[in-house]
Amino acid sequence: MNLEELTQILGIEVQCDSFNSSIQLSQVNYITHMLESVDMSNYNSIATPINPNIKLIPLTNSDPYIGDTKF
Numbered sequence: 001m002n003l004e005e006l007t008q009i010l011g012i013e014v015q016c017d018s019f020n021s022s023i024q025l026s027q028v029n030y031i032t033h034m035l036e037s038v039d040m041s042n043y044n045s046i047a048t049p050i051n052p053n054i055k056l057i058p059l060t061n062s063d064p065y066i067g068d069t070k071f
Contacts, residue, residue, distance in 0.1 A: 006014050015024040035041045 005016065008014060011027065011030045013026040013029065015026070016022075017024070032041065035043070
């Protein structure tokens with residue numbers, strides 16, 4: 001049996017780099033197809049509206065409540 005290098009599985013593109021011992025997964029084609037199917041392929045992207053460097057921490061018992069929601 002002659003198996004070729006894996007390049008795609010379940011709609012996910014796979015790029016293997018044996019030199020750096022890494023695998024890169026991408027869904028660019030899937031996202032492009034989804035945007036085209038709802039006629040949004042010409043829309044512009046925006047930056048993530050939250051600072052990606054913010055460190056999230058669990059709530060403690062002393063954190064305030066607003067209504068029934070704990071913040």
